[in-house]
Every structure is written in structure tokens, then in C-alpha cells.
Amino acid sequence: MxxxxxxxxxxxxxxxxxxxxxxxxxxxxxxxxxxxxxxxxxxxxxxxxxxxxxxxxxxxxxxxxxxxxxxxxxxxxxxxxxxxxxxxxxxxxxxxxxxxxxxxxxxxxxxxxxxxxxxxxxxxxxxxxxxxxxxxxxxxxxxxxxxxxxxxxxxxxxxxxxxxxxxxxxxxxxxxxxxxxxxxxxxxxxxxxxxxxxxxxxxxxxxxxxxxxxxxxxxxxxxxxxxxxxxxxxxxxxxxxxxxxxxxxxxxxxxxxxxxxxxxxxxxxxDGEGATKLVEANVKGAANGADGQKVAKTIVGSNLLKAAIFGEDANWGRVMSAIGQTDAQVDIHHVFVWLNGLALVENSRSAAFDEAEMKKAMQAEKIVLDVDLNSGAATGQAWGCDLTYKYVQINASYRN
Missing domain, CATH: 3.60.70.12 (L-amino peptidase D-ALA esterase/amidase)
Incomplete structure (x- = not known):
């Protein structure tokens, strides 16, 4: 129904x-x-x-x-x-x-x-x-x-x-x-x-x-x-x-x-402490739901990626490293990544993206990373934020 x-x-x-x-x-x-x-x-x-x-x-x-x-x-x-x-x-x-x-x-x-x-x-x-x-x-x-x-x-x-x-x-x-x-x-x-x-x-x-x-x-x-x-x-x-x-x-x-x-x-x-951007990871092509969820959360949880997003640096290696550090099943030669709809990674290698266009996309308040693991039909989704100087400032003096 x-x-x-x-x-x-x-x-x-x-x-x-x-x-x-x-x-x-x-x-x-x-x-x-x-x-x-x-x-x-x-x-x-x-x-x-x-x-x-x-x-x-x-x-x-x-x-x-x-x-x-x-x-x-x-x-x-x-x-x-x-x-x-x-x-x-x-x-x-x-x-x-x-x-x-x-x-x-x-x-x-x-x-x-x-x-x-x-x-x-x-x-x-x-x-x-x-x-x-x-x-x-x-x-x-x-x-x-x-x-x-x-x-x-x-x-x-x-x-x-x-x-x-x-x-x-x-x-x-x-x-x-x-x-x-x-x-x-x-x-x-x-x-x-x-x-x-x-x-x-x-x-x-x-x-x-x-x-x-x-x-x-x-x-x-x-x-x-x-x-x-x-x-x-x-x-x-x-x-x-x-x-x-x-x-x-x-x-x-x-x-x-x-x-x-x-x-x-x-x-x-x-509303993460000091955050300037919401980050969403959408994973498809996972072998099972657990893998999809695991990869998505690992991506948004990577401090290196969070810092890159704050700096508006399209360092796609941070995404690949995050995926690779999980034990999820991954077709390591055929991973695809898109950032706000722009191709960032194709077949586990850099896509031919325009740096200026990608930089502009990264200025958005919401960054959506779509990832295809090419290992199945399951999906996963997670949310995080960027890592900023303000986060350190807030937590360096939390008791004050």
C-alpha cells in the first residue's frame, strides 16, 4: 500500500x-x-x-x-x-x-x-x-x-x-x-x-x-x-x-x-562545534548494508578529509584513504566519487575535473560526497561537518 x-x-x-x-x-x-x-x-x-x-x-x-x-x-x-x-x-x-x-x-x-x-x-x-x-x-x-x-x-x-x-x-x-x-x-x-x-x-x-x-x-x-x-x-x-x-x-x-x-x-x-559546512556521504554499490554504512561514516569522520573540506581543497586522496581503511568489500580498481555532482574520482583515479569549478562547488554550505564501491547493490549514508580552527578554540577552553 x-x-x-x-x-x-x-x-x-x-x-x-x-x-x-x-x-x-x-x-x-x-x-x-x-x-x-x-x-x-x-x-x-x-x-x-x-x-x-x-x-x-x-x-x-x-x-x-x-x-x-x-x-x-x-x-x-x-x-x-x-x-x-x-x-x-x-x-x-x-x-x-x-x-x-x-x-x-x-x-x-x-x-x-x-x-x-x-x-x-x-x-x-x-x-x-x-x-x-x-x-x-x-x-x-x-x-x-x-x-x-x-x-x-x-x-x-x-x-x-x-x-x-x-x-x-x-x-x-x-x-x-x-x-x-x-x-x-x-x-x-x-x-x-x-x-x-x-x-x-x-x-x-x-x-x-x-x-x-x-x-x-x-x-x-x-x-x-x-x-x-x-x-x-x-x-x-x-x-x-x-x-x-x-x-x-x-x-x-x-x-x-x-x-x-x-x-x-x-x-x-x-551545528558541529565551529563547523562551517555540513558533509553528507552517500554510498552505493556496497556488498551489504553494514559495509555501506561503515564506509559512509568513516568518510565523514576522517579528520584529514574534514580539514580539506574546511580549506576547500579537492584532495580526493583523503576520500580514498578513508574508504580503504575500512574492512568493507571494495572493487579497488573501480571506485567512483562525486562532490556536489562533479566527478572527482573515476575508476579509482583522478577524474579530469576543472580545479576552478571544483573550488566553487566546495564553497557551498553543504558538501555531498557520492561514492560507488562497485561491489554490490547496498547503500549507506552518514553526516558530519568540517574541522575548523574554531573547534580547537572551543575545546581548548571548555571549562573556562
Whole structure:
């Protein structure tokens, strides 16, 4: 059956039954630094989390909370302090944040997830956290999308709608991430809300599959944070028949969710610390999907290539080196590469491109590298950014 139309709204809005707030509690000097997200009824929930061995206390707590019944009603979050590598005190502080938010909202603590981002290794100033939670209300504002930012230049948001079971379903997502980005499901946090009716276990299966082709295919600097997480909440208030894989409109919802996650992933890559260009790698001719994804992410993750793109230098050898350092199956004599539609490599040798024309193409804000491995029919896609002087400046004085 043909998928129904998916519409991207021009303005961000919450699905039915969701409310939020964001405040300046004092964890940061001026910007908003605490927020929450709330559903008027318990929502089905799913999450994917960092694989870093030093998983932060709030991340571990949220994972544990969701895994019980795949159900949440609220998320409370803060920036400026990651509450990571903080030992037993950090675990207690995350649990206290959960309990304080639950008390203010009048719901059970086991329905509240916790997310933190910022400096690793410092204890949360709980007096400030407590005061911040006391300030928050339930509104339709979008201030929470600002409250989670660290070195990000702007909030990253998207809202799409689609028809499911004769009802209009809304999916809205927001995220943060600019540096320390190399998710294995950087520092990145993503939150997606929907009024769709879908079981938590089915939502988890869908999210886990979609994360692999979206958030797990971006990189800014190759570093995986201790606090990564993506959480999806679906409260069922659209009143559509429960979504299952054998239902006609399931693929429409799955495609809409993928669209939200892919948009947010690309927005993180484009907002990489100090970045001036978004880089997209599209691989075809791969022996299998895993090879395609691996090659694409290795290309956008190459520091040498990222530096060349910043310098607008068509050094195609950087692309070939990145491809070759993977263990993917490659026809080493017949690889083709295009940059923004211009042939860069033909049959693993330099194409006869015009340097001035290529230089002009590299001045674009988005650089698309299309690669043909000539080894099969599978594909892969990944996103990254260039590597600039500003990135070093930001991270040389992160604590200042």
C-alpha cells in the first residue's frame, strides 16, 4: 500500500497532551539551563543510550526506568553539568531530580526520566536544581529546547504530521549536540514526542532500528559521550488504532519517525562545534548494508578529509584513504566519487575535473560526497561537518 502524505510543519508544536517549560535556574550564567517535558497521561516510551562504559547517572537511571514497563509521563533535564563520573552521590542526585519533578507534577517517580548534559566530573548543585524545578510550570512554550543546549548555536526542532488509521498523528522532536559527537547510541540528547497509539515494546523496536540509520550515522569529532540518549514518548491521544507492523499505516508512521530522527541527526552534524559546512556521504554499490554504512561514516569522520573540506581543497586522496581503511568489500580498481555532482574520482583515479569549478562547488554550505564501491547493490549514508580552527578554540577552553 502506498504511504500516505507526511507533512513537515513550518513551526514547531507539541502533539496532543504534551506540555513543557524551560527556565534559568542558575547552573549557567545567563542562558536557560533546566527544563521538563510532560504528557497529561502516561505515555509509551522507548530509549537508546550511549555505549560509553562510563554511562552517566541520569542516563543509567532513565534506561532503568523505561525498561521496567516502557512507560514515562515526564522527562526532567538540565544543561551545564553532565552528572557523569560522580559516583554514588551522582546516582543519588539523579534520583533526587526524578523525585522532585515527580512531586511537583503529582505523578509517580517511576514515570519520570532524567537527562543531563555539560561538564563531566562535577557534582550537581542540588540547591539550584531544586529551585529550578520549583520554578517550572506546564506551558505550551518551547523553552525546554533551549534549556538543554551547551555549545550549540541554536535549538534543533522539527514537527511532522501524518494520517494513521483515519486520525492525524503528530510527531515532534528536539535535540542538542554540537561537540563530542560520535554516537554509538555525542554529547547529544534527543527527545521525540507523539500522540500516536503504539505499544512501548513496538516503539522500542522501531526506535532501535531507526537510530542505526540516523543518529548512529553522524560524527563531529569521533568522541562518544557518557550522556547520549534518545527518548521517544507516545501518549496515544490521537486515538488511532494501535500501530502494529501488520497494520496498513505502520509504514507511514515508521517513515515519519525516520524523517524526524534523520532531520535531527543532520541538524547536529551541521551545528558541529565551529563547523562551517555540513558533509553528507552517500554510498552505493556496497556488498551489504553494514559495509555501506561503515564506509559512509568513516568518510565523514576522517579528520584529514574534514580539514580539506574546511580549506576547500579537492584532495580526493583523503576520500580514498578513508574508504580503504575500512574492512568493507571494495572493487579497488573501480571506485567512483562525486562532490556536489562533479566527478572527482573515476575508476579509482583522478577524474579530469576543472580545479576552478571544483573550488566553487566546495564553497557551498553543504558538501555531498557520492561514492560507488562497485561491489554490490547496498547503500549507506552518514553526516558530519568540517574541522575548523574554531573547534580547537572551543575545546581548548571548555571549562573556562
Amino acid at each position: 502506498t504511504e500516505k502524505t507526511i507533512t513537515t510543519l513550518t513551526e514547531f508544536k507539541w502533539p496532543q497532551g504534551f506540555a513543557s517549560d524551560g527556565v534559568h535556574a542558575g547552573l549557567r550564567k545567563e542562558r536557560k539551563d533546566m527544563g521538563w517535558l510532560y504528557s497529561q497521561v502516561p505515555a509509551q516510551a522507548a530509549g537508546c543510550y550511549t555505549t560509553n562504559q562510563f554511562q552517566a547517572a541520569p542516563t543509567a537511571l532513565t534506561k532503568k526506568t523505561i525498561n521496567v514497563k516502557h512507560e514515562l509521563q515526564a522527562m526532567v533535564m538540565n544543561s551545564a553539568n553532565a552528572n557523569s563520573c560522580t559516583g554514588e552521590q551522582g546516582e543519588k542526585d539523579a534520583a533526587t531530580m526524578q523525585a522532585l519533578a515527580a512531586e511537583k507534577l503529582g505523578i509517580a517517580p517511576e514515570l519520570v526520566g532524567v537527562a543531563s548534559t555539560g561538564l563531566i566530573g562535577a557534582n550537581l548543585p542540588m540547591d539550584i536544581v531544586k529551585a529550578g524545578i520549583a520554578q517550572m510550570e506546564l506551558t505550551q512554550n518551547t523553552a525546554v529546547t533551549e534549556a538543554i543546549l551547551t555549545t550549540d548555536l541554536h535549538p534543533k526542532t522539527i514537527t511532522v504530521t501524518c494520517e494513521v488509521g483515519g486520525q492525524t498523528v503528530t510527531i515532534s522532536g528536539f535535540c542538542k549536540g554540537s561537540g563530542m559527537i560520535h554516537p554509538k547510541m555525542a554529547t547529544m540528547l534527543g527527545f521525540v514526542t507523539s500522540d500516536a497509539n503504539i505499544a512501548g515494546t513496538q516503539l522500542q523496536a522501531l526506535l532501535s532500528a531507526e537510530v542505526d540509520s540516523t543518529f548512529n550515522q553522524i560524527t563531529v569529532d569521533g568522541d562518544t559521550s557518557t550522556n547520549d540518549m534518545v527518548v521517544v514518548m507516545a501518549n496515544g491521544l490521537a486515538k488511532n488504532p494501535e500501530l502494529t507492523p501488520d497494520q496498513a499505516d505502520y509504514s507511514t508512521f515508521a517513515t515519519a519517525l525516520h524523517q524526524v530522527l534523520a532531520f535531527l541527526a543532520q541538524a547536529i552534524a551541521a
